[in-house]
Amino acid sequence: MQLSLRLSAIAEMVTEGNRLVDVGCDHGYLPVYLVLNKKIPSAIAMDVRKGPLSRAEEHIAQFGMERYIETRLSDGLAALSSGEGDTLVIAGMGGPLMERILTDGASVRESFGEMILQPQSDIPHFRRFIRAQGWEIRQEDMVLEDGKFYPMMRVTKAESIPPYSREEEAFGKLLLDRRHPVLKEYLLRELRIRNDIAGKLAQAPKPSAVAERLQEVKEEQQLILAALKKYESL
Known part of the structure; x- marks a missing residue:
């Protein structure tokens, strides 16, 4: 089987x-x-x-x-x-x-x-x-x-x-240490998703209404970028 x-x-x-x-x-x-x-x-x-x-x-x-x-x-x-x-x-x-x-x-x-x-x-x-x-x-x-x-x-x-760093907790310390190929696919996909969301929020007719969510997305982008940087530096 x-x-x-x-x-x-x-x-x-x-x-x-x-x-x-x-x-x-x-x-x-x-x-x-x-x-x-x-x-x-x-x-x-x-x-x-x-x-x-x-x-x-x-x-x-x-x-x-x-x-x-x-x-x-x-x-x-x-x-x-x-x-x-x-x-x-x-x-x-x-x-x-x-x-x-x-x-x-x-x-x-x-x-x-x-x-x-x-x-x-x-x-x-x-x-x-x-x-x-x-x-x-x-x-x-x-x-x-x-x-x-x-x-x-x-x-x-x-x-x-x-202790784990924020990116290790979010994406897996051992996956990052191994430079796991599927993890990189995942990180790149998550970054694309956040970039798309950020672009749409930035074009909202009332920016103040989405400011908090936009800030959250920007923080998520930075976390993913930090993980990618760690991945590439190993």
């Missing part, structure tokens, strides 16, 4: 031999792929909705993985106990929802050795949140698939968390 680019990148981050817990498992593609390829011994696939969980169960049965992959109807980590997994994957949902899941399930969260997280919104805030909880970002990747950019991170517990 083949995974999407996004799920393939997540699968690469999973430590071999770890028991997986996949929250928001959708069709169960990720745990099935990892067990089939003998990268993990077992998995628990969880979703808050019965429909996606049923599709995951069908997919698991299709590949004869029932002995290795358990499914659970669960709101976040509610149906999980500490110590039932080694790697926690939460992917394909908004940053605020992921933050809520990890906050509500904090006691279970702390029993994992690593988490692989792929927030789809509010990513700078999410990076700040996860590091404030004592988890350091050890690995980052970004893929472009079907016109959408997907940043993701592998995090582990850390005794000390060094």
Whole structure:
């Protein structure tokens, strides 16, 4: 079986031999792929909705993985106990929802050795949140698939968390350090968007009405330019 680019990148981050817990498992593609390829011994696939969980169960049965992959109807980590997994994957949902899941399930969260997280919104805030909880970002990747950019991170517990600059928090320190090619595409696209917005706001019939928004856009432009400068200087 083949995974999407996004799920393939997540699968690469999973430590071999770890028991997986996949929250928001959708069709169960990720745990099935990892067990089939003998990268993990077992998995628990969880979703808050019965429909996606049923599709995951069908997919698991299709590949004869029932002995290795358990499914659970669960709101976040509610149906999980500490110590039932080694790697926690939460992917394909908004940053605020992921933050809520990890906050509500904090006691279970702390029993994992690593988490692989792929927030789809509010990513700078999410990076700040996860590091404030004592988890350091050890690995980052970004893929472009079907016109959408997907940043993701592998995090582990850390005794000390060094500070990030604003551009590192916004766009990913490790992505910048690696000069990740997809990150550059993303930065250039975001700059084009801000330039277009700034141009339209500057032509507004009542400049005072949009002054605050124009200032915000200019600050965003400067942050993107700072990230591009850091990217090019490495």
